[in-house]
Amino acid sequence: MSNEDQNKDMSPLKRAFIALEEAHQTIQELKRNRRQPIAIVGMGCRFPGGATSPAAFWQLLHEGKDAIGLVPAPRWGEEPRYPKGHPANEIRGGFLDAVDTFDAEFFGISPREANCVDPQQRLLLEVAWEALEDAGISPQSLSGSATGVYVGLCKSDYGAMQRELGDDGGHGMYPLAGGAFSMASGRLSYFLGLQGPSMTIDTACSSSLVALGSAYQSLQLNDCDTALVGGVSLMLSPENTLSYSKAEMMSPDGRCRTFDQNANGFVQGEGCGVVVLKRLADAEASGDNIIGVIHAATINQDGPSSGLTAPNGEAQEALIRKALSEAGLTATDIDYVEAHGTGTSLGDPIEMRAIAAALSDGHDNRAPLRVGSVKTNIGHLESAAGMASLIKVLLSLRHECIPPHINFNEPSSFIDWDNIPIQIPTNPEKWPRQAAPRFAGVSGFGFSGTNVHVIVSDYQAASGPDSPQGLELPGILALSGRSDAALQAETENLAAYLDRNPDVSVGELIRSQNVGRSHFPARLAIAVESIVDLRAALDSIRSGGSVPTAVRNIRRSAAAPRVAMLFTGQGSQFATMGREFYRRLPVYREAFDECDACFAKHLATPLTELLYGDSQQDLDALLENTEWQQPALFAFEYAVAKVWRHIGVVPTAVAGHSLGEYVAACVAGLLSLDDACRLVAARGRLMQALPAGGAMLAVGAAHHDVLDFVAEENGEISVAAINGPVNTVLSGVKSSIDRIAEKLQKRGTNCTRLNVSHAFHSPLMEPMLAEYERELETTEFGSLSLSLVSNLSGKPATTRQMADKRYWLQHIVNPVRFEESIDALRRRGCEVFIEVGPHPVLTAMGKACADDENLTWISTSLRPTDNHRDDPLATLAMAVARYYASGGEVDWAQVYGQSRPLSHALPTYPFQRTRFWFRDTRVERSRYQNREHPLLGHRISTPLHAGLYENELRIGDLDYVDDHVVHGTTVLPATAIIEMSLAAALRSGMPMPQIKQL
Numbered sequence: 001m002s003n004e005d006q007n008k009d010m011s012p013l014k015r016a017f018i019a020l021e022e023a024h025q026t027i028q029e030l031k032r033n034r035r036q037p038i039a040i041v042g043m044g045c046r047f048p049g050g051a052t053s054p055a056a057f058w059q060l061l062h063e064g065k066d067a068i069g070l071v072p073a074p075r076w077g078e079e080p081r082y083p084k085g086h087p088a089n090e091i092r093g094g095f096l097d098a099v100d101t102f103d104a105e106f107f108g109i110s111p112r113e114a115n116c117v118d119p120q121q122r123l124l125l126e127v128a129w130e131a132l133e134d135a136g137i138s139p140q141s142l143s144g145s146a147t148g149v150y151v152g153l154c155k156s157d158y159g160a161m162q163r164e165l166g167d168d169g170g171h172g173m174y175p176l177a178g179g180a181f182s183m184a185s186g187r188l189s190y191f192l193g194l195q196g197p198s199m200t201i202d203t204a205c206s207s208s209l210v211a212l213g214s215a216y217q218s219l220q221l222n223d224c225d226t227a228l229v230g231g232v233s234l235m236l237s238p239e240n241t242l243s244y245s246k247a248e249m250m251s252p253d254g255r256c257r258t259f260d261q262n263a264n265g266f267v268q269g270e271g272c273g274v275v276v277l278k279r280l281a282d283a284e285a286s287g288d289n290i291i292g293v294i295h296a297a298t299i300n301q302d303g304p305s306s307g308l309t310a311p312n313g314e315a316q317e318a319l320i321r322k323a324l325s326e327a328g329l330t331a332t333d334i335d336y337v338e339a340h341g342t343g344t345s346l347g348d349p350i351e352m353r354a355i356a357a358a359l360s361d362g363h364d365n366r367a368p369l370r371v372g373s374v375k376t377n378i379g380h381l382e383s384a385a386g387m388a389s390l391i392k393v394l395l396s397l398r399h400e401c402i403p404p405h406i407n408f409n410e411p412s413s414f415i416d417w418d419n420i421p422i423q424i425p426t427n428p429e430k431w432p433r434q435a436a437p438r439f440a441g442v443s444g445f446g447f448s449g450t451n452v453h454v455i456v457s458d459y460q461a462a463s464g465p466d467s468p469q470g471l472e473l474p475g476i477l478a479l480s481g482r483s484d485a486a487l488q489a490e491t492e493n494l495a496a497y498l499d500r501n502p503d504v505s506v507g508e509l510i511r512s513q514n515v516g517r518s519h520f521p522a523r524l525a526i527a528v529e530s531i532v533d534l535r536a537a538l539d540s541i542r543s544g545g546s547v548p549t550a551v552r553n554i555r556r557s558a559a560a561p562r563v564a565m566l567f568t569g570q571g572s573q574f575a576t577m578g579r580e581f582y583r584r585l586p587v588y589r590e591a592f593d594e595c596d597a598c599f600a601k602h603l604a605t606p607l608t609e610l611l612y613g614d615s616q617q618d619l620d621a622l623l624e625n626t627e628w629q630q631p632a633l634f635a636f637e638y639a640v641a642k643v644w645r646h647i648g649v650v651p652t653a654v655a656g657h658s659l660g661e662y663v664a665a666c667v668a669g670l671l672s673l674d675d676a677c678r679l680v681a682a683r684g685r686l687m688q689a690l691p692a693g694g695a696m697l698a699v700g701a702a703h704h705d706v707l708d709f710v711a712e713e714n715g716e717i718s719v720a721a722i723n724g725p726v727n728t729v730l731s732g733v734k735s736s737i738d739r740i741a742e743k744l745q746k747r748g749t750n751c752t753r754l755n756v757s758h759a760f761h762s763p764l765m766e767p768m769l770a771e772y773e774r775e776l777e778t779t780e781f782g783s784l785s786l787s788l789v790s791n792l793s794g795k796p797a798t799t800r801q802m803a804d805k806r807y808w809l810q811h812i813v814n815p816v817r818f819e820e821s822i823d824a825l826r827r828r829g830c831e832v833f834i835e836v837g838p839h840p841v842l843t844a845m846g847k848a849c850a851d852d853e854n855l856t857w858i859s860t861s862l863r864p865t866d867n868h869r870d871d872p873l874a875t876l877a878m879a880v881a882r883y884y885a886s887g888g889e890v891d892w893a894q895v896y897g898q899s900r901p902l903s904h905a906l907p908t909y910p911f912q913r914t915r916f917w918f919r920d921t922r923v924e925r926s927r928y929q930n931r932e933h934p935l936l937g938h939r940i941s942t943p944l945h946a947g948l949y950e951n952e953l954r955i956g957d958l959d960y961v962d963d964h965v966v967h968g969t970t971v972l973p974a975t976a977i978i979e980m981s982l983a984a985a986l987r988s989g990m991p992m993p994q995i996k997q998l
Contacts, residue, residue: 035326038219039283039459040292042135042276043391044127044908048094048269048378054134055905058395060377061403062428067094067378068254068267076238091241092254094269094379099123099234101913106482107191114916116174118158120232121184122916123272124151128188128228130908131274136289136516137226143193148224150215151185151200152207152231154383161237162918188228196224202383204446205340207231208273209386213297213452219279230274231384241268251343256380258341258373259348259424261410266342269379273387275394287898290459292394293437295327302449311347316354316451320441323453324358329439332362334369334455335432336402336440338389341373342380343407349414351443356420359441367432368423372405386444390454393440397458400431400438436460470897471585471647473877475510475528478884478892480520481910487522488542489910495538498531501904506531507896512906514892521558525881526550527874549878551885553856561856561887564830565644565651565667566846567637567660568837569816571754573629574863575619577838578636580872581643582612591642595635598674602681603628607635626757630659630684634677637663637836640860643876644834648891649883653787653796653828655821657842658721658760659683661791661811669785670802682775683812686768687758694759695734696720697741700750703728709740720761721816724848729754729816731762765812772812776805787828794820796828818842822849832856832886834879839863856886 010018043054049067051057060067071091102122104114114122132139159179177183181200189198197218203210208231215227235241244250244266251257251265283290300319302312324330337355341348355371363369374392375381381388396402402425411417411424431438437457444452479494481487494513498504506528524541527549528534537547581588596607609615610622611632623629637660656664659680666676699706703722710717710730717732717740730740737759741751758764781803790797792810794817801807825833833855835843840859847857858879861872884890 035328036220037280038216038294039278039280039288039290040275040294040394040456041278041283041288041290042131042133042137043274043291043394044129044131044134045271045273045387045391046096046123046127047271047273047381047388048096050097051271051378053130053905053908054391054395057391058399058403061374061392061395062399062401064404064406064428065377066255066406067269068092068256069095071095071238072097075236090254091238093235093241093267094271094381095235096123096270098913099236099270100915100917102126102916103482103911103913104916106486106909106911111916113174113178115918116162116178117187117916118156118179118184119236120153120156120158120234120272121178121187123234124184124230124232124274125188125191126911127232127272128192128230128274131228131230131276133517133908134905135276136512137276138516138518139192140518142226144195145193145226146196146224147189147192147194147226147228148196148215148218149185149189149194149198150211150218150227150229151188152202152209152211152383152386153181153184153200153233154202154204154207155233155240156181157234157236157239158918160239184232194228196227203450204448205342205380205382205385206444206446206450206452207383207386209297209390209442209444209452209454210299210446210450212275212294212386212390212454213299215277216294216297219277225278225282227277228274229277229387230272231381231387232272233382233384234270235268244268249344255407256343256373256376257407257409258339258343258376258405259352259371259412259415260343260408261412263343263345263348263412265344266375267379269375269381269388271378271381271384271388273384273391275387275390290461292397293457293459294454295329295439295457296323296455297452298323298326298454299450299452302451308449311350311445312449313350313354313357315449316351316443316445316453317357319451319453320354320358320443323441323455327439327455329455330362331359333439334359334441335438336370336372336393336396338393338440338442339371339373340385340389340443340445341375343373343375345412345414347445349412351445352415352420352422355443356422360421363421365421368421370402370425370429370432371422372402372425376406376408386442386452389442389444390456393442393456396431397438397440397456402429402431404428470893470895471587471643472897473880473895474871474874475506476514476877476881476884476895477510477526477528477534478514478517478519478881478890479524479526480517481522482520483912484522486520486910486912487524489912490907491524491538491541493907493910495535495542497904497907498535498538502531504531504904506534509534509906511892511896511898514890514896515898516906517909519884519889521887523885523887524550524552525885527878527881551878551881553885553887557887559887560889561831562652562829563649563832563834563883563888564825564828565641565654565664566833566835566837566842567641567654567656567663567667568633568835568839568841569656569658569660570626570629570633570756570760572837572839572841572863573623573633573636574838575623576864577611577632577861578639578872579612581639581876582608584873585643587643587646588639591639592635594673595631595638595677598677599631599635599681602678602685603631607632624755624757625688627684627688630680630687631677633659633838634663634680636838638666638673638676640836641667644836644860646891647880647894648889649834651786651834652830653789653825655789655825656791657818658791658816660837660842663836664788665802667786668788669782670788670799672780672782675779679775679779679808682772686772687760687765690758690764690768692757693734694732694756694762694764695737696754696756696759697730697737698752698754699728699730699744700726701728701744702726706730706740706744709743713740715763718762718813719815720759721818722820723816723818723845725819727819727845727848729761731759732764733759761813761815763813769809769812773805773809776808779805789821789824791816791818791821793817795824818845819849822846826850826852826855832858832883832888834858834860834883836860856882858882858886 049060051060072095099119156179185198185200201211212229215229218224251267256267257263302315374388404427405424408424439457442454479490526537540547654664654668665671713736716736720731721729744751784799787796838861843857843859860879862875
C-alpha cells in the first residue's frame with residue numbers, strides 16, 4: 001500500500017500530526033545545514049614589528065616581543081608630539097613600514113590613480129593576494145566565481161588629508177573612489193573578478209570580526225562558496241591619536257597592560273589581516289589546507305549601558321553563552337580565550353567578569369582557562385584588531401602553544417582573581433588539551449556597542465584516499481612574475497626559502513608553487529629531480545649562468561599565445577614509441593586503448609599487444625610495413641594529443657602531414673574516432689597491397705626549381721611534398737627517381753632517398769582509390785571545432801571542403817603543401833607550434849619555413865639514439881616546460897595533482913613597490929610662507945625680471961603654490977613670473993608661452 005493510500009485511512013488529526021512531525025524534521029535539518037562548520041584555509045597579514053607574514057607574526061608572539069615604537073619619520077611630520085600638558089612627551093604606537101609604497105602595475109592601477117587610492121585599500125589588495133596564495137588557491141582561478149569579500153574598515157585618514165589639502169590634481173573620480181569605504185571591498189572584488197557578496201563593514205573596533213560573522217552566515221546560506229575576510233587600519237594622520245589623547249584614553253607611556261594593575265589606556269596600532277573561508281565539507285572535498293574551523297560567530301549589541309561607548313558585561317556574557325550553544329559546546333571545551341583586552345582599567349575588568357561568568361564551569365585552578373590579548377604586543381589595530389586576534393589563535397592552534405601575554409606584572413585589583421579559574425600566560429605554554437579538536441574563543445567589541453564572539457578549533461584530518469596525483473611527470477618548477485625584476489625576486493626568495501627549509505619535499509614544493517600560484521608573463525621553468533638540483537639551478541640562474549634544464553621567456557603580452565598542433569606523418573615511427581607513456585601515463589593508456597578497440601575490427605593483432613605486450617616480433621621491421629605503421633602512428637599521436645588536452649592545452653589550429661592530417665581531422669571533430677581508425681586501417685592496408693617499385697627522394701631545392709626535371713619524366717614522377725623553401729620531396733617510379741637524383745646531384749643539389757615501401761603522394765597510388773572511395777562512402781563527417789589547415793591547399797579548410805570524399809582521395813595522390821600550411825598558421829597568429837609525433841620531423845622543417853625567433857617550436861617525443869636515451873617522460877616534461885615558458889596556460893593540478901600543505905609556507909609574490917602619495921601642498925606652503933624674501937609681493941621692472949628669467953629660472957622648475965611660484969628657495973608672485981615669461985619670449989623671438997594655473 002502506498003503512503004498516499006495509507007494517509008487516506010488516517011483521521012484528519014493524525015494526518016496533521018504526521019505533517020507537523022515532517023515539518024519539524026525539515027526545520028531541524030535546515031538548522032543543521034545552516035550550522036555547518038566553516039573552514040579557514042588561508043591567511044595573510046602585515047602587523048607591526050616586521051610581522052609581514054603569519055610565520056613572522058608567530059615568531060614575534062612566541063618570543064613575547066613588544067612591537068610598539070615611535071612614530072616613523074616623516075609619517076606625521078618631523079617631530080610629532082602630544083599637545084602641551086599631556087603626560088607623555090613622545091607618541092608611540094604599533095606602526096608598519098613603507099605604507100606609502102605599492103605595486104600599482106601588478107594590480108592594474110595607473111600611477112595617477114594610485115596616488116589617490118587610500119593606502120588601506122592598497123594594503124588590503126596585497127594581503128588578500130597573499131592569503132589566497134597561503135591557501136594554495138591561484139587568485140586568478142577565482143575570476144567569475146561566487147566568492148564573497150567582507151572587509152572591516154572604520155576610518156580613512158588618507159581621504160581626509162586629501163580633502164583638507166585640496167589637492168585633487170585634476171584626477172576627477174580617483175580621489176572619490178580612492179577614499180570611499182565601500183571601495184575597500186569593491187576594489188578587491190573587481191580586481192579578482194569575484195561575483196559573490198562584497199561589503200565593507202564599520203562597527204569600529206569589532207569591524208573585522210563582524211565581517212567574519214557576516215561571511216560565516218553567507219557561507220551557511222550558500223550565498224557564496226569562498227569568502228575573503230579582512231580588516232585593515234592605518235594611522236596616516238595624527239588627528240585621531242590627538243583626539244584620543246585629549247579624551248585621556250591613551251596610555252601615556254605607550255604600553256598596553258591588559259589585565260594589569262598599571263593599565264592606563266590603550267595603544268594604537270596598524271595593520272591588515274585577511275583569512276580565506278570555505279564550508280568545511282567543500283574544503284575537505286577540495287583537499288585544501290585547513291588551518292582552523294569556525295564553529296560559531298555570534299554578534300550582539302550592548303544596548304543600554306552606563307554610557308554610549310561604555311561596555312556592557314551582561315551583553316558580553318550573553319554573547320559568549322550564545323556562541324557556545326550555537327557551536328554545540330560547553331564551557332569545559334574552551335581552552336583559551338583571546339580577549340578584546342584594550343588595556344583600560346574600566347573595560348578589561350568588565351570583559352574578564354563576562355568571560356568568567358560564561359566559561360568558568362568545567363575549569364578550576366588545576367585546569368584553568370587561559371586568557372590573553374594580542375594588543376599587548378602590537379597595540380589596538382581598531383578595524384583590523386579582530387583579524388590580529390583570530391590569526392594569533394590560529395597560529396597558536398597550529399603550533400599547539402599559547403604565546404606569552406606581555407606587560408602583565410601585577411594583576412589588576414579590579415578583577416577577583418581568587419574566585420575565577422583563569423590564568424594569564426606570561427610564558428609560552430603548551431596547549432593544555434593534547435587531543436584534537438582544541439577550542440578557543442575570540443572576542444571583539446566596538447565602542448559603538450557591537451560585540452562579536454567567535455569559537456574556532458584546529459582541524460583533525462580524517463583518514464581517507466589521497467587527492468588525485470595527476471600525471472606525475474618528472475618535476476618542472478614554474479616561477480613567474482609581472483616583470484623581469486619580479487621574476488628575479490621570486491628566484492631570490494625561493495633560494496632563501498630553501499636555505500631555511502632544506503628538508504622540504506621537492507614534489508610537494510612543485511605542487512604548491514605550480515598549482516597554488518597564479519602565473520604571469522615573465523616565466524622560468526626548471527626541470528628538477530631533487531632539492532639539490534633546484535638549489536644548484538637557482539644559484540646558477542642568480543649568478544647569470546646557463547642551466548640546460550631551465551627555460552626562460554619574457555612575453556610582452558599577458559594573453560596566452562595561440563597554439564598550432566602539428567601531427568607527424570610516416571617515417572617518424574620507432575619500435576619503442578609510447579611504451580613508457582603507456583606504462584606510466586593513465587591518460588595516454590586510456591586513449592591508446594580506445595584507439596586499439598576501434599582498430600581491433602580491422603587489424604589481425606591488437607596494437608597494444610603488438611607494441612606494448614611481450615611480442616617477440618621484430619617491431620622495427622614490422623613498422624616498416626605501411627599496414628601496421630599507419631595505425632600505430634595514428635594511435636600514438638591521438639593518445640599524446642589527449643595528454644596535452646588533459647593538462648589544459650587546447651590548440652587554436654591543427655595541421656597534419658599526410659597521415660597526420662587524419663589525426664588532426666579527428667582531434668578537430670571532423671572524424672569520429674571509430675571512422676578515423678577505420679579509414680586509417682583501410683588506407684594502410686590498401687597502400688601496402690600496391691605493387692612495389694616506387695621510390696621517394698628528398699631534394700634540397702625549391703619545388704619550382706625541380707619542376708622542369710619532373711616534366712622530363714613524362715608523368716612517372718610528381719611532387720609529393722613542398723616541405724620548405726629548399727625542401728621538396730619527389731615520388732614515383734624508382735628508375736625515374738634514380739635518373740632525376742643523378743641529374744640533380746651533378747648540378748650540386750643535395751638529394752636523399754627516403755626509406756619507404758611505396759611512392760606515396762604520386763600517381764602510383766591511384767589503383768587503390770576506387771576501393772578506398774567505398775570506405776569513404778560510409779563515413780559520417782562532423783563539423784570542425786578547431787581551425788584545420790589543409791595539406792592540399794595549405795590554407796584553412798572549411799567543413800564542407802573536408803567532408804567531401806573527393807578531398808580524401810586527392811589527399812592520397814596530391815602533394816602535401818607543408819610550407820604554405822606553416823605560413824597560414826602564422827597568419828592566424830600562431831606563435832607556439834607543438835609537434836605531436838614520435839620524433840621532431842615537422843619541427844625541423846617548420847623552423848626552416850619560418851625563420852622567426854618569436855616563434856616557439858616544441859617536440860613531444862624523441863627517437864632514442866646511441867647518444868640520447870633519456871626517459872621519454874622527461875622529454876615530455878621539458879616539452880610542457882617550454883610550452884609554459886612561452887606563455888601557455890597549463891593545468892598544473894592535472895600534471896602533479898592538487899596542491900598539498902607544506903610544513904613551511906612558500907614565499908608569496910614579491911611585489912615591486914614604489915612610492916605613491918598625493919601632493920602635499922600644505923608642506924610646500926609651510927616651507928615658504930613664513931620666510932621673508934625681498935621679491936615676495938613686489939612687482940619687478942621688465943629688464944630685471946627678464947634677466948632673472950634668462951639666467952636663473954626655467955619653466956620646468958616652477959611650482960605654483962596658491963598665487964605664488966616657487967623655484968628652489970625663491971618665491972615670486974604669479975604675476976611677476978608671467979611678466980618674466982612674456983618678456984623673455986619677446987626678447988628671444990620664441991613663441992609666446994601659454995600661462996595657466998596648475
